[in-house]
Amino acid sequence: MKNEEILRVEKLKVQFLNREKLKFSARKTGRWKIVLDEISFSIIEGETFGIVGETGSGKSTLARTLVGIYKPKSGRITLMGREINFKKREDLLYLRKNVGIVFQDPVGSLNPRLKIREIIREGLAIEEKLSRIDQDKKIDEISDLVGLADSKLDSYPNEISGGEKQRVSLARALVNNKRILILDEPTSSLDVSIQAQILNLLRKLKDELSITYIFITHDFNVIRYMCDRIGVLYYGQILEISSVHDIYENPLHPYSSDLMNANITLETENKFDSQYEIGEPSRSGCIYLNSCMKKFEKCNISPPEFNVNGRLVKCWLYESGKL
Amino acid sequence: MINIPGVISQEKGLKSELLLVKGLTVDFETFDKKIEVLKDVSLKIERGEVVTIVGESGSGKSTLAQAIIGVLDTPPAFVKRGEIYFDGVRIFPTDGKRVKFRGTGINMVFQEPLVSLNPVYTIRKQLLEAAEIGGIPEKGGEREKVIKNTLTELMIRDVERVLNSYPHQLSGGMRQRAAIAMAVIQRPKLVILDEPTTGLDLIVQRKIMGLLLNLRREINTSLLIITHDLAVAANMADRIYVMYAGRIVESGTRGDIIKDPLHPYSLMLRDSVPTGYKESGPLKVTEGAPPDMSALPTGCPFHPRCPNVMDICRKNVPPLKNIGDVREVACWLYEK
Ligand SMILES: Nc1ncnc2c1ncn2[C@@H]1O[C@H](COP(=O)(O)OP(=O)(O)O)[C@@H](O)[C@H]1O
Ligand SMILES: Nc1ncnc2c1ncn2[C@@H]1O[C@H](COP(=O)(O)OP(=O)(O)O)[C@@H](O)[C@H]1O
Ligand SMILES: [Mg+2]
Ligand SMILES: [Mg+2]
Numbered sequence: 001m002k003n004e005e006i007l008r009v010e011k012l013k014v015q016f017l018n019r020e021k022l023k024f025s026a027r028k029t030g031r032w033k034i035v036l037d038e039i040s041f042s043i044i045e046g047e048t049f050g051i052v053g054e055t056g057s058g059k060s061t062l063a064r065t066l067v068g069i070y071k072p073k074s075g076r077i078t079l080m081g082r083e084i085n086f087k088k089r090e091d092l093l094y095l096r097k098n099v100g101i102v103f104q105d106p107v108g109s110l111n112p113r114l115k116i117r118e119i120i121r122e123g124l125a126i127e128e129k130l131s132r133i134d135q136d137k138k139i140d141e142i143s144d145l146v147g148l149a150d151s152k153l154d155s156y157p158n159e160i161s162g163g164e165k166q167r168v169s170l171a172r173a174l175v176n177n178k179r180i181l182i183l184d185e186p187t188s189s190l191d192v193s194i195q196a197q198i199l200n201l202l203r204k205l206k207d208e209l210s211i212t213y214i215f216i217t218h219d220f221n222v223i224r225y226m227c228d229r230i231g232v233l234y235y236g237q238i239l240e241i242s243s244v245h246d247i248y249e250n251p252l253h254p255y256s257s258d259l260m261n262a263n264i265t266l267e268t269e270n271k272f273d274s275q276y277e278i279g280e281p282s283r284s285g286c287i288y289l290n291s292c293m294k295k296f297e298k299c300n301i302s303p304p305e306f307n308v309n310g311r312l313v314k315c316w317l318y319e320s321g322k323l
Numbered sequence: 324m325i326n327i328p329g330v331i332s333q334e335k336g337l338k339s340e341l342l343l344v345k346g347l348t349v350d351f352e353t354f355d356k357k358i359e360v361l362k363d364v365s366l367k368i369e370r371g372e373v374v375t376i377v378g379e380s381g382s383g384k385s386t387l388a389q390a391i392i393g394v395l396d397t398p399p400a401f402v403k404r405g406e407i408y409f410d411g412v413r414i415f416p417t418d419g420k421r422v423k424f425r426g427t428g429i430n431m432v433f434q435e436p437l438v439s440l441n442p443v444y445t446i447r448k449q450l451l452e453a454a455e456i457g458g459i460p461e462k463g464g465e466r467e468k469v470i471k472n473t474l475t476e477l478m479i480r481d482v483e484r485v486l487n488s489y490p491h492q493l494s495g496g497m498r499q500r501a502a503i504a505m506a507v508i509q510r511p512k513l514v515i516l517d518e519p520t521t522g523l524d525l526i527v528q529r530k531i532m533g534l535l536l537n538l539r540r541e542i543n544t545s546l547l548i549i550t551h552d553l554a555v556a557a558n559m560a561d562r563i564y565v566m567y568a569g570r571i572v573e574s575g576t577r578g579d580i581i582k583d584p585l586h587p588y589s590l591m592l593r594d595s596v597p598t599g600y601k602e603s604g605p606l607k608v609t610e611g612a613p614p615d616m617s618a619l620p621t622g623c624p625f626h627p628r629c630p631n632v633m634d635i636c637r638k639n640v641p642p643l644k645n646i647g648d649v650r651e652v653a654c655w656l657y658e659k
Contacts (some may be wrong), residue, residue, distance in 0.1 A: 048601075054524040055496065073486030147610075161612050162380075188522075191379035191551055196595035196608040203605065218524060221554070225606075244600060262525045264554045266581055266596055280480050 006212055007066075007099075007129075007180060008043040013037040014058075014065050014077035035061045037320030038075065040305070043180070048206070048213040050223040050244070052259070059216045060066055062102055062233075065186045066214070067101045080179070096126055104184040104216075105156040106165040110157040117153040141176045146209070147201060163194035167201070174209065176302040183198040183216045187222065193201045199226065220263040224248055232256050234288060241312040252313045252323075254292045286315070302318035340408070341513055341545050342368040342391070342429075347405030349383075349390055352398060358617045360386050360400070362569045365644075368513065371543040373536075375556040377580075377592065378566030384549045385434055387566075388515050390415075392431050396511050404536075410512060430506040432499075434517040437501035441492040446501050447486040452472075455509040472502045476534055478527050496523055503531055507538055514538070515547045520555060532559055553596050557581045562649065565589045568614055568624035571643060575650040585652045588625045613632075623655070631656060 010025055014036040035058045043049045064070045066077070077084045079098060085091045100123075103109040120139045124130060130138075143153060146167045152160055160168070165230050166186060173181055177231050183202070185313065187195040199222065206213060224244055231241045232255065240253040245289055251257040279290035285300040286292070292299065298316045304320040349361040357450050361383045363592070368374045376384050385430040389395045391407060393415065407415040409429060433439045441449055447470070454466035474482045477500040490498055499519070506514050514535065520528040538544045550556055556577070563580040565573040565588065573586040584590045593606040611628040614620060620627055635655050643653040 054526070163612060190615075191552065192592055192595040193379060193608050194612060196597075196606040197610065199597065200605045200608065218523070221597050224600055225603070226601065228601065248600075259525060262529050264529075264558045266554055266557045266593065266598055268554075268558055270558055 004045045006080055008076075008078040009066075010043040010076040010078075011038050012036055012040070012062075012065065012077065013038050013073045014061055014070055015073050026134055035236050036065070039233075039236070039238045041231050041238060041241055043212060043214065043264050044229075045179075045212055046210060047228040048215050048226055050227035050230035050231055051216045052218060052220065052230055054218060055237070057233045058236045060235060063101060063104075063182045063214070063216060064181060066095075068095045092291075093126060097176070098179045099182065100176075100178035100180070101182045102166070102169045102173050102184060102186050104188075106162065106169055106189060107157070110165060110168060112157050114156070115153070116148075116155055116160070118159070119157070120153075120175055121173045123172040127176055136313050138175050139171070142171045143180050145175070145205065146171045161194075163197060166190065166198055172203075172204070174205070174211075177209070178211060180212045180214060182216070184216045185218070186215075188217065188219065190272055195222075198277055202226070210276065221261070223266055232259070237287050237314065238312075239288065239314045243311075246311060250323075251286075252308060252311060252318060253315050254294050254317075255288050258291070258293075288315075340367045341370045341372075341410060342366075342547070343406075343408040344387075344391060344410075345406045345415045347387070347390060347407070348403040349386055349395070349405075350401050352401060352589055356617050359619075360491070360569050360616060361390065362568075362579070363377070364405070364569075364571055365643075366571065366574070368545045368547055370512075371539055371545055373539065373546045373548065373559055373561050374564065375548045375550055375555060375560040375562075376564045377550060377556050379592075380550055381520055381613055381616060382566040383569040383616075384566060385517050388431060388517050388547070388549055391515065392429055394431075428511055429513045429515065430509055430511040431515040432502045432506050432517065432519055434521075436495065436498035436502045437490055439505065440498060442490055444489070445486065446488055446490070446493075450501070450505055450508060451550055453505045457508050457510040459508075461601075469508060470504070473534070474500070475509055475529060477504060478530050487585055495529070499523065500527070500531070503534070510538070510542055511544060513545045513547065515549070517549045518551070518628060519548065520550070520552065528555075535559075551594060553581070567594070567614060568619060569626065570653065571651070572625070574651075579650055585650075586625075586648070586654050587629045587631050587656075591628070623653075 013034065015032040015034045018031050018033040051059055051062065051170055061070060065072055071086045079095060082094065084095055117139055119284060120142065124135050124138065148164065148167045149169060152164060157165060187198050190198060217223050227244050229241065229243050230247060231238045232253065234255055240247065240256045247256055248260065251260045277310060281287045282289035286303055289299050294317060303314050303316045305312045305314050306319045306321055310322055341577060344364060344366045347361055347364045351358050351360050378384055390402060405412060449467050450470040454469050458597045459469050471482050474485060479485050479500060485493065485497060503519060519531060534659065535546055539546065548559060560577045562574065562576055563572050565580065565586060567588050571621050573580065573589045580589055581593060584593055591608055597606060609628045609630060614624055622638050623636045623641055626632045629636065633655060641655045641658065643651050644657065646653050646657060
């Protein structure tokens with residue numbers, strides 16, 4: 001792995017018009033619901049960067065913003081040295097050419113009226129002048145690579161299995177060479193043995209295509225197995241960025257540590273007796289204030305990110321930069 | 324909410340198991356085909372025992388649960404053979420006699436939570452009714468207290484809003500929790516939960532499981548948990564049944580199935596769950612998917628995906644054989 005930054009995200013803010021008044025879903029400022037609250041991270045070429053967070057934390061919004069579907073309110077996205085201006089068509093095109101996405105819902109994202117071959121062809125739409133024959137050649141190649149049988153190319157989405165649908169989504173995302181592939185909960189709707197097949201496939205594809213992954217999931221066993229580094233998202237804020245090894249062996253942020261404690265594996269036994277109290281996000285000060293077991297006075301002010309041996313932690317406990 | 328209350332009449336006197344299912348065979352018949360969705364399924368649950376059924380989509384788990392509580396849609400489903408006993412009394416077949424009920428018996432939380440809830444009543448009304456069934460006294464606002472506490476336990480923050488809502492006004496995760504609260508509040512002898520944690524966040528999952536285990540601790544409730552999440556089984560179950568293509572292919576204690584699975588399918592399920600870091604290499608899983616129930620392969624239904632397949636596996640279905648006290652496996656590898 002080269003140690004070169006491929007994508008940089010700085011103070012990215014995404015907000016939506018606030019429709020649901022009663023829901024505690026994000027910090028709200030009047031009419032706007034801030035779903036991503038000035039998050040920053042950078043991704044190194046060739047790595048698998050994981051994003052974990054519970055439902056509603058903003059994972060899918062981040063994914064959709066990174067491929068230009070949502071426009072940020074403020075902040076900066078720099079892809080391979082080029083800053084993306086979301087108002088410029090050619091910048092968005094540059095983004096879409098280089099960053100692919102596999103959407104969270106494998107069923108809903110496949111047009112039921114199109115044959116599989118045509119669905120994969122959608123991935124070539126931004127490719128200007130490619131003859132039909134060359135397109136078909138690319139479609140055949142990528143189908144082979146993702147393990148989709150030739151015979152399936154003439155089927156419709158409702159005629160194939162869940163695992164096959166996910167292979168189709170992958171083929172569509174990758175039929176045009178990409179530098180980064182965003183995978184939004186790619187296996188959460190699949191059965192365990194099919195999930196295992198897709199995880200194996202993803203690891204193989206990454207080696208063969210030397211691509212960078214952004215892997216979104218709420219499954220801690222999957223993220224440990226797939227990723228090099230992870231960012232922990234909580235209601236629109238990244239609370240910690242660490243290597244997978246570091247965060248599993250020694251989570252720094254109290255939220256990361258609560259999550260790690262709640263995780264169950266095949267080796268744990270009877271982890272259901274422990275008490276967890278995760279409250280609603282705090283409207284002022286540290287966002288984890290209401291749930292934190294380690295809070296102290298200073299936490300009434302929102303903490304910046306502290307760098308602790310190369311790990312980033314948004315928590316006053318690490319103000320000194322030491323463990 | 325389906326509630327099979329405790330049975331008071333009918334011939335008594337079977338064993339001590341709370342639930343006993345013997346040789347249950349269920350067909351789905353549609354105009355053009357007939358598929359055998361459950362084949363000779365037997366299982367038992369002791370009082371206070373937590374049993375999980377694991378298996379992938381289409382293996383017949385939901386059909387089994389629905390058959391146990393007698394809510395299969397007939398047609399297309401037909402119970403061809405089998406007997407079911409609950410609390411010492413035969414609840415299927417009933418020979419046309421009406422079984423008389425009283426008190427609390429079996430409660431089921433369906434895979435689709437809307438099925439568990441009544442669409443025309445608010446959650447409050449339904450939970451208050453559950454509290455009444457659960458024997459909680461009305462005076463002093465006890466029922467209101469219990470339902471609020473239970474929802475808070477399940478990490479519902481805006482309890483008032485949820486209580487005043489109708490089921491369709493809630494998100495899937497909220498409905499699921501309301502359905503679970505309803506089952507728990509009735510304090511039944513057995514709760515059947517069909518994929519109770521699918522799609523819920525880690526910490527909410529922990530809370531649900533904690534609540535269920537509390538119920539067992541307090542009143543010795545038995546749990547039958549249907550899940551495809553092996554980690555849930557590994558952490559909850561006393562015993563585990565593994566289903567494949569409508570059959571039980573292995574059963575044993577949690578330790579048997581998780582640490583030392585015998586059936587190659589149980590082993591594949593376990594090895595499908597990632598347990599290590601990136602460096603731990605590819606997951607040991609073969610290609611292929613569970614079979615189409617209307618076109619089962621000959622012999623053992625797992626043979627096309629089995630790494631240990633032998634000649635006999637392609638021809639004959641292996642019988643489920645006892646191995647030790649509480650362990651069974653259906654595989655020709657263990658046939659001496
Ligand atoms: N297009 C949208 N309009 C309004 N609110 C949205 C939109 N997309 C997402 N949200 C809200 O943003 C929050 C984060 O959602 P999402 O990014 O889907 O989270 P996750 O993928 O982590 O579950 C939620 O509260 C959701 O309701
Ligand atoms: N209403 C129905 N009509 C015909 N076949 C059905 C019906 N419901 C379920 N099946 C079939 O029964 C089998 C078992 O389904 P199910 O019990 O839902 O499995 P599981 O809960 O393990 O996913 C599947 O192969 C499914 O296709
Ligand atoms: Mg999402
Ligand atoms: Mg089911």
